[in-house]
Amino acid sequence: MMSQIFTGTQTKWMLLFVGAVSLMICGCAVKPQPAVDVYMEPVAERSPAQIDTETGTMTLEQKGVAVTLQPLTEVDLFALTDDPGINPYLVVERNGAVEPLYTVFEVTVHNLDTPRVQVAEDAAVLIDKNGAQHAALPYDYFERLYDDVDTSRSEVIARPYYPYHYAPYYPSYYHHSYVDVEALEEGRSMAQDSIFAGGKLFRGAKRRGLFIFDRLDNDATEVRMVVSGIRIVPADGQQVELEFKFDFKQVVALK
Secondary structure: OHHHOOOHHHHHHHHHHOOOEEEEEOOOOOOOEOOOOEEEEEOHHHOOOEEEOOOOEEEEEEOOEEEEEEEOOHHHHHOOOOOHHHOOOEEEOOOOEEEEOEEEEEEEEEEOOOOEEEEOOOOEEEEEOOOOEEEOOOHHHHHHHHHOOOOOOOOOOOOOOOOOOOOOOOOOOOEEEEEOHHHHHHHHHHHHHHEOOOEEEEOOOEEEEEEEEEOOOOOOOEEEEEEEEEEEOOOOOOOEEEEEEEEEEEEEOOO
């Protein structure tokens, strides 16, 4: 895997931008082959949530506010874009394997019957079975990474339809690397548009987006998502702070 080529903070930086940095190599490329290797299952006995067993979606409701969480698999992440080269949440490896870079949930906050609800930007924390806490990554995190890319050496080279990603460590192949500025900008826009953003919700309004977390280790089999920072703002009276807890089991599929 490409994650074995780089170490430390360089790993995440390189893997994040591998979708925007294309390496042209002689020979045929392998078509991306996304597959569900790791997925999340709702833990029904620990929660009063409504559960969709087909999608793993959980919905909790409190005081006229509903929060719905759906864990996204590798296949779901791949389907977010037609071109995997602009997808900031995964990498396509040399053999066509698709590798998620993050643990991702889609969230919908729905104000069912409250005059106004205020949702904070940092509304989610993921806690694993060892007690380690992971805050949802804001868009600013991705924006800083994109800003660190030096595009001054970019060259205009046509990309293939599938911008397959190769590590530059295969001496038997001639390769030519370049920064695809267009893909870089599309990836930035995709992150900005898809990451959950807080704000005001009036009665009947919904807000949907993605909670992005550093990818959990495979041995983090039990996780809890805590969604807080949701406040009911009445016309008069004291504000009410809500907290929603969702329990999942991370499953590593057999290969």
